Amino acid sequence: MEEHYQHLYEALTQVDGYIYPNEIDLHWGLMIVLYPYITGLVAGAFILASLERVFNIKALKPTYGLALLTALAFLFVATLPLVSHLQHPLRSYEIFMTPNPTSAMAIFGFVYLWYLMVVLLLEIWFDYRRDFVIWSKTSTGFKKIFYKLITLGINETDEKSAKLDDKLGYFITVLGIPSAFLLHGYVGFIFGSIKANPWWSTVLMPVIFLFSAMVSGIALVMLVYMVVSWVRKVKIDMLCLDTIAKYLFYILIIDFTLESLDQIHRLYEAEESFDIIKVLVGGKLNITLIYMQVIFGTIIPLSIIGFFQIYKPAEKIRIIAYFFIGIIVLIGIFFMRWNVVIGGQLFSKSLSGFTSFKAVYSGMEGYLMSAVWLILPLLILSFLLWLMPPWKKVSIHE
Amino acid sequence: MGTERIKKNRRTFFKSSAALIGGTLLYSLIKPFEGLAQTKEEDIQEDKTNFPLWGMGVDLESCIGCGKCAEACKIENNVPIEPFYFRTWVEQYTVKNNGEVKIESPNGGIGGLKQSVPDDEIFKSFMVPKLCNHCTKAPCVQACPVGATFISPDGVVLVDETYCIGCSYCIQACPYGARYMNPVTKVADKCTFCYHRISKGLQPACVEVCPTDARIFGNLKDKKSDLVKFLQNNPTQVLKPHLNTHSRVFYNGLSSEVK
Amino acid sequence: MPKIIFRLLLSFIVFVTVFVLIQQYLTPNSFGKYGHYRANAINDNKMRTSHYKGEENCVTCHQDVYDLKSEDVHDRVRCESCHFPKIAGSVDCEVMPPKVEGTLEFCAQCHAINLGRLKKGVPQLDFKEHKGDQNCIECHNVHAPWELKE
Numbered sequence: 001m002e003e004h005y006q007h008l009y010e011a012l013t014q015v016d017g018y019i020y021p022n023e024i025d026l027h028w029g030l031m032i033v034l035y036p037y038i039t040g041l042v043a044g045a046f047i048l049a050s051l052e053r054v055f056n057i058k059a060l061k062p063t064y065g066l067a068l069l070t071a072l073a074f075l076f077v078a079t080l081p082l083v084s085h086l087q088h089p090l091r092s093y094e095i096f097m098t099p100n101p102t103s104a105m106a107i108f109g110f111v112y113l114w115y116l117m118v119v120l121l122l123e124i125w126f127d128y129r130r131d132f133v134i135w136s137k138t139s140t141g142f143k144k145i146f147y148k149l150i151t152l153g154i155n156e157t158d159e160k161s162a163k164l165d166d167k168l169g170y171f172i173t174v175l176g177i178p179s180a181f182l183l184h185g186y187v188g189f190i191f192g193s194i195k196a197n198p199w200w201s202t203v204l205m206p207v208i209f210l211f212s213a214m215v216s217g218i219a220l221v222m223l224v225y226m227v228v229s230w231v232r233k234v235k236i237d238m239l240c241l242d243t244i245a246k247y248l249f250y251i252l253i254i255d256f257t258l259e260s261l262d263q264i265h266r267l268y269e270a271e272e273s274f275d276i277i278k279v280l281v282g283g284k285l286n287i288t289l290i291y292m293q294v295i296f297g298t299i300i301p302l303s304i305i306g307f308f309q310i311y312k313p314a315e316k317i318r319i320i321a322y323f324f325i326g327i328i329v330l331i332g333i334f335f336m337r338w339n340v341v342i343g344g345q346l347f348s349k350s351l352s353g354f355t356s357f358k359a360v361y362s363g364m365e366g367y368l369m370s371a372v373w374l375i376l377p378l379l380i381l382s383f384l385l386w387l388m389p390p391w392k393k394v395s396i397h398e
Numbered sequence: 399m400g401t402e403r404i405k406k407n408r409r410t411f412f413k414s415s416a417a418l419i420g421g422t423l424l425y426s427l428i429k430p431f432e433g434l435a436q437t438k439e440e441d442i443q444e445d446k447t448n449f450p451l452w453g454m455g456v457d458l459e460s461c462i463g464c465g466k467c468a469e470a471c472k473i474e475n476n477v478p479i480e481p482f483y484f485r486t487w488v489e490q491y492t493v494k495n496n497g498e499v500k501i502e503s504p505n506g507g508i509g510g511l512k513q514s515v516p517d518d519e520i521f522k523s524f525m526v527p528k529l530c531n532h533c534t535k536a537p538c539v540q541a542c543p544v545g546a547t548f549i550s551p552d553g554v555v556l557v558d559e560t561y562c563i564g565c566s567y568c569i570q571a572c573p574y575g576a577r578y579m580n581p582v583t584k585v586a587d588k589c590t591f592c593y594h595r596i597s598k599g600l601q602p603a604c605v606e607v608c609p610t611d612a613r614i615f616g617n618l619k620d621k622k623s624d625l626v627k628f629l630q631n632n633p634t635q636v637l638k639p640h641l642n643t644h645s646r647v648f649y650n651g652l653s654s655e656v657k
Numbered sequence: 658m659p660k661i662i663f664r665l666l667l668s669f670i671v672f673v674t675v676f677v678l679i680q681q682y683l684t685p686n687s688f689g690k691y692g693h694y695r696a697n698a699i700n701d702n703k704m705r706t707s708h709y710k711g712e713e714n715c716v717t718c719h720q721d722v723y724d725l726k727s728e729d730v731h732d733r734v735r736c737e738s739c740h741f742p743k744i745a746g747s748v749d750c751e752v753m754p755p756k757v758e759g760t761l762e763f764c765a766q767c768h769a770i771n772l773g774r775l776k777k778g779v780p781q782l783d784f785k786e787h788k789g790d791q792n793c794i795e796c797h798n799v800h801a802p803w804e805l806k807e
Contacts, residue, residue: 004581008482018501018657020528020575021484027566027579087564087584094544094563096676097683100693105543105567122665154661164659195641196537196573349575350657352501462774464767466738473741474708490773510766511773523773548694550702558698561685594705603709607738609767610777 007358017353026345026357029365031085033341034373036187036209037216037334038078043184044217045071046120046176051247053173053397059243065390066228067221068124073381075116081373082108084364104190107182115183119176125150126169128388130395133157146387166397184213191340198273198351199280199344204262211255216333218248223326226319228385238315242308245322248329249305256298259336276351284346284354289339297332301325449552450617451646452591454605455628456527458651460612463488463511463525467604467613472508474592474603481505483578485589486529486604491655493521499655526656527613529604530555530576530589531637531645538568538577547586553618553646554591562586573638574645591615618646708742715740722800729801739763739799759794 011024049067052060083089099106133155136147154161185206191197192205222244229236266274281289304321312318347354360366471486472479481504488507492500492515500515511525532555539547539555546562549555562585569577569586580587592602596615600606605615616625628634634648637656649656690696715736716723726732740755757763761784770781788796798804 001581005480005482008480012481018489018503021482021487021503021506022569022575022578024482025579027569085565087566087579088562091544091561091563093683094546094561097680098545098688098693100542100545102540102693103543103567105541105565108543118669152664154664161661164661168662190567194537194541194571196571345570349573350501352499352657460777462767462777462779463771466741466766470709470737470741475705490771492773509762510769511771512769513771513773517772520772523771523775525773545688545693545695548692548698550699551691556698556702558695559701561695561698590702592707593702595707595709597703598707600707600709600711606709606711606735607741609734609738610779611733 011356011358014356015353017348018350019348019353019355020350023345023348024355026342026355028341028345029085029357029360030367030370031081031365031373033334033337034081034370035078035085036184036213036341037337038074038081038373038377039184039187040209040213040216040333040337041220042071042075042078042115042217043180043210044214044219045074045221046180046217047214048218048221048244048247050173050177050180053170054177057243059239061396062237062240063221063225063244065127065388065393066225066385067217068120068127069384069388069390070221070224070381071217072120072124073384074377075112075120076380077373077377079112080376081370084369084373104186104193107186111179111183111186115176115179119172119179123169123172123176124388126165126172127397128393129154129165130157130162131388131393134394135392143387162395165395169397181210185210191344196349197344198271199277199347200340202262204258205340208255208258208262211251211258212333212336214251215248215255216330218244218251219326219329219333222248222322223330224381226323226326232391234391236319238318241322242312242318245305245308245325248325249302249309252298252302252305252329256302259298273351276347280343280347280354285339285343288335289343292335293332293339296328297335301329301332451553451619452532452596453553453616453618453625453646453648454529454532454591454602455614455616455625455632455634456647456649457612457614457628457632458524458526458649458653460610461488461525461527462610462612463490463507464609465505465507465510466607466609467527468506469508470603470607471589474595475590477587478581481508483580483587485576485587486527488525488527490523490525491653492523493655494519495521501657522653524651524653526649526652527604528574528576528637529647530572530591531574531643531647532589532591534644534646535642537571537573537641537643541567541571543567550593554593554596555588556590556593557586557588559583559585573641573643709737710742712736725798726800729803731800731802757799759792759799761790761792764793 008024015024045067048060049064049071051057052064083092086092095106096109099109129151132147132151134157136144136151139147188206188209191200191209192202194200222241225241225244226236266277304325308318308321313321342357345355346357362368465488468484468487471477472484475485477483477485484506486506487503488511489501489503490507490511492502492513494500494515496519502511502514504511507525507527513523515523532549532553534549534553536549536555539549542548543565544561544563546558547555547568548558564579564584564586566579566586569579572588577586577588579585592600592604595602602613602615605613614625614628616623618625620626628650629648632650634650635652636643636645636648637652638645685695685697687696688694691699712723712735719736723736726734739757742755765784767779768781768784770783774781793799796806798806
C-alpha cells in the first residue's frame with residue numbers, strides 16, 4: 001500500500017495543468033495494451049489463412065497451416081493479460097454468468113469461446129483430421145496418444161470423408177471471417193463507444209482496430225514463415241512471400257488511410273477536445289505516435305514494399321527487407337495500441353491537463369509480465385508445430 | 399445397411415435428448431428456474447411509483463470553497479485520507495485578465511481553497527464542488543460488463559462491492575471523473591449520495607456540514623422539497639450536457655469556463 | 658446425416674446445455690430482480706455505519722450551545738461542520754468529545770480572503786492584518802462570533 005501511495009505522490013508532482021483528482025492513476029496499463037495486440041494478431045493471422053482457403057489465393061498455400069496454428073497459439077494466451085489486469089481475477093467467471101447486455105466488454109467471453117472452439121479449433125481439426133488418423137498409425141509415445149484421442153473416434157481416411165472434411169472446413173472458414181471481424185472489432189468498439197473520452201470516441205475505432213489487426217497478423221505470419229523455413233533449412237517460396245508482402249501493403253494502405261482520416265477529421269472540425277489533443281500528440285505521444293507508429297511502423301514499410309511493386313531487387317535483398325519490415329510493422333502496431341490505450345488516459349477529461357505514465361518492470365502490469373505474455377505464445381507455437389507440422393501433412397485441401 | 403445406420407442414429411438421438419431433458423429436470427430440483435416466474439413483473443411496477451427520485455442542487459453563488467464537504471465525505475465513507483481518492487471535491491476556477499483559466503483542487507479542497515493568483519491578475523474567480531452526478535442514463539452502468547454497478551430504484555448509482563471484478567471500465571466511462579479504484583477493497587468506488595444515510599431520512603454528509611447551504615439534497619418527486627424549489631427558482635445547468643447523461647446534479651450559476 | 662456432423666452437433670448442444678445449467682447455478686439469487694444487478698446489493702449499501710449523527714442529536718445534550726448559536730451569525734453552520742466525528746479518533750462524543758482546536762488555520766478554511774469567495778456572505782479577512790498571529794478564539798466566542806471577549 002505504501003508503495004502504491006508513494007507512486008501516486010510522485011505522479012502528483014508530474015501533473016501538468018489540471019486533472020480531476022481521481023484521474024491521477026492510469027487504470028489501464030500495459031496489459032490492456034497487450035490484449036488488443038494479441039487478439040489482433042489472432043484475427044490477422046486467421047484472415048491471411050482465409051485469403052487462401054476462401055478467396056483461393058493459391059500462392060499463399062505454404063502458409064495456410066502455419067497461419068492457423070499461429071492464430072491458435074496466440075488465442076490461447078489472449079485472455080491471460082486481461083485476467084492478470086483484473087483487481088479480482090477470481091471473480092472473472094462472472095462475465096460468463098451475468099454478462100451485461102449493454103456492455104461491449106461483456107461480449108468478450110462469448111466471442112472468445114465461440115472463436116476458439118467453433119471457428120479455430122474446428123477448422124484446424126477438419127484440416128488435420130485425416131492426417132491425425134494417418135500419423136497415429138506411424139508415430140509412438142505422446143504423439144500417438146494425442147493423435148488417437150484428437151480424432152474423436154472418426155477414423156475414416158477415404159476420399160468421401162476427405163471431401164466432407166474439405167467442405168466443412170471451407171464452411172467454417174467462411175463463418176470464421178465475420179467471427180474474426182467480431183473478435184477484434186468489438187475491442188475497437190470497447191474504446192470507440194466511450195463518449196467520455198474524446199481520443200477514443202470515434203466511429204472509425206472498430207474499423208481502425210480491425211485493419212491494424214490484419215496488418216499485424218499478416219506481418220507476424222510472414223515473420224514466422226521466414227523463421228520456420230530458416231530453422232527447417234528449407235528454401236522459402238518467394239512467390240508466397242511476395243504475395244504476403246503484397247497483401248500487407250494493401251491492408252497497410254487501408255489502415256493508414258483510416259487513421260489519417262481520423263486525425264484529419266479532428267484537425268478540421270477542431271472541436272472542444274482538439275486543443276488538448278494537439279498538445280498530447282505534439283508532446284507526450286510525439287515519439288510513440290509520430291515516430292514509432294507513423295514513420296517507423298507505417299511509412300517506411302509502405303515505401304519499401306511499394307518500391308518492390310515497381311522494381312523487384314534480388315531474392316536475398318527482398319528476404320532481408322521483408323524480415324526487417326515484419327519486425328517494424330509489429331512494433332508499429334504495438335505502439336498504435338499503446339497510443340490509443342495509454343494516450344487516451346494521459347490527458348484529463350477536464351481537457352485541461354495531463355498526468356503521467358509510470359513504467360514498471362515487475363508486478364502484474366510490468367514490462368516483465370508483458371514479455372512473458374508475448375513469448376509464451378511463441379513457445380506454444382513451437383510446441384504446436386512439433387505436434388502438428390503443416391509440412392508433413394498428407395492431405396491438403398483443394 | 400443405410401437404413402440400419404439411420405435407425406441407429408435416430409435411436410441414439412432420442413436417447414441423448416431424453417437424457418438431456420431428464421437431467422435438466424432433475425437439476426431444476428436442485429435450483430429451481432427463477433427465470434420462469436411470472437409474478438415478479440407486477441411487483442416491480444407497483445413499487446416503482448413509491449420510490450423517491452434523489453437528486454442534488456449545487457448553488458455556486460453560495461459555495462465558499464471551505465472544503466468541509468470533501469473532508470466530511472472522506473470521514474463518513476472511509477475513503478483513504480491520502481490526497482488521491484475523492485468521492486466529492488471542490489475546484490477553484492480563476493479566470494485571469496489575459497483570458498487564461500486556472501483550475502485547481504489541491505487535496506480536493508480539503509483545508510480550504512487558497513487564492514494562488516495575485517489580485518491584480520484576476521478577472522473573476524469561483525468555486526465548483528464536484529461529485530458523482532448519478533446520471534439517469536449513466537454511461538458507467540452501461541459499460542459495466544458484469545452488472546456490478548447499477549441504478550437503484552430510487553435513482554442512486556451504486557456499486558456492488560462483492561461483485562465488481564475491478565476491470566476499471568466504468569472509471570473510463572465516467573465523463574466527470576467521479577469514480578476511482580478503491581485501493582483497499584480493490585473495487586470501483588464513488589459517491590453514493592450517502593445511501594446509508596438518506597435511506598434513514600438523514601442528509602448526505604456533505605450536505606450536513608456545508609456552512610453556506612450550497613448543497614441542496616432532496617427528492618425530485620416531492621414538489622414541496624427544497625430541491626424542487628431550488629430548481630424552480632434558479633436557472634440551473636448540468637455538467638457536460640452535450641453527452642446527454644441526464645445528470646441529476648443541478649448547478650446554479652454555472653459559468654462557461656467550468657469543465 | 659454423416660457421423661462427423663452428428664457428433665459435433667451433439668457435443669455442441671451438450672456443451673450449451675451444461676453451460677446454461679452452470680450459469681443458473683452460479684448466478685447469485687437476487688440477481689435480476691430490479692435490473693441487471695444483484696438486488697441484495699441495495700441493502701448492502703444501506704447497511705454501512707454512519708459517523709455523522711446530525712445536529713438534532715447534538716442538541717439533545719447541548720441545547721444551551723445550540724440556543725447561543727442560533728442568536729448569532731453561525732446559526733446556519735451545523736455543529737458537525739466544525740465538530741466533525743473522528744477528531745482524535747473519537748467516534749462516540751461521550752467517550753471522547755470532538756474538541757476543535759480554534760487555530761487560525763481552522764477558521765481560515767472559511768474566512769481567509771479569497772477572491773473566489775466574493776459576495777458570498779461570509780466575512781473574509783487578511784488574518785495577519787487583522788490581529789497578527791493571535792488565535793481567533795482569544796477574542797471571539799466561537800458559537801456567537803460577534804460576542805467579543807474584550
